[in-house]
């Protein structure tokens with residue numbers, strides 16, 4: 001039977017398709033054997049979700065998130081890490097140091113699909129929950145340091161929802177870092193032309209020019225760094241270089257917040 005996805009849930013097929021296709025390339029910049037396997041097991045046709053700019057963006061963000069996450073895990077080797085809005089991502093395998101405790105959290109229907117292709121592993125557990133409420137957080141063990149990864153999730157939230165989410169994180173985790181993907185007001189207005197998201201029913205939410213706009217919604221957070229995906233994308237192709245010049249402020253950014 002064909003799988004049906006909710007509007008935002010379907011966007012998880014975009015990074016999945018891109019990670020699988022990059023993995024099959026000669027000189028792949030990221031290697032994700034699980035992505036290929038998941039597509040086979042779920043039997044989904046993901047061919048339309050892999051256009052050039054999205055492909056390069058997802059490769060860039062995967063590399064950038066992994067580096068940031070590895071740096072934080074080196075600093076806090078027994079942190080609690082939460083991949084909030086995990087979709088089908090397998091980041092745990094890429095950064096596991098044998099000590100971290102990891103939770104993959106997503107909406108209940110998405111976790112149900114994830115369970116078709118993943119099992120819970122030692123120190124890596126799936127949990128149904130929403131970034132917009134705190135019910136699921138009561139099931140987590142207490143750790144001194146909490147690292148929350150949100151890759152391609154906040155982009156779909158309204159400003160009120162972003163506020164709700166980041167207030168919830170600060171209320172429920174005493175100390176933490178948030179790795180967040182931010183997008184521009186341009187994309188908020190023109191998202192229907194996005195080369196991959198246009199094939200889904202999802203629409204972009206609140207876009208920002210700077211991660212500092214988050215601090216007005218959650219003063220307990222400070223902004224540690226903010227880097228455009230252009231910085232990674234421009235290393236690999238002429239088109240990536242051109243986009244970094246012409247679309248200087250248009251690309252998504254990885255922002256790291258601390259509280």
Ligand SMILES: C[S@@+](CC[C@H](N)C(=O)[O-])C[C@H]1O[C@@H](n2cnc3c(N)ncnc32)[C@H](O)[C@@H]1O
Pocket residue numbers: 008009010011012013014015016084085086087088089105106107110129130131132150151152153156
């Ligand atoms: C573009 S996908 C990104 C998936 C994954 N982070 C990745 O990079 O491969 C967006 C994900 O956010 C999840 N999501 C949307 N709203 C959510 C919410 N309120 N709480 C938790 N997850 C949510 C969707 O179900 C989907 O899996």
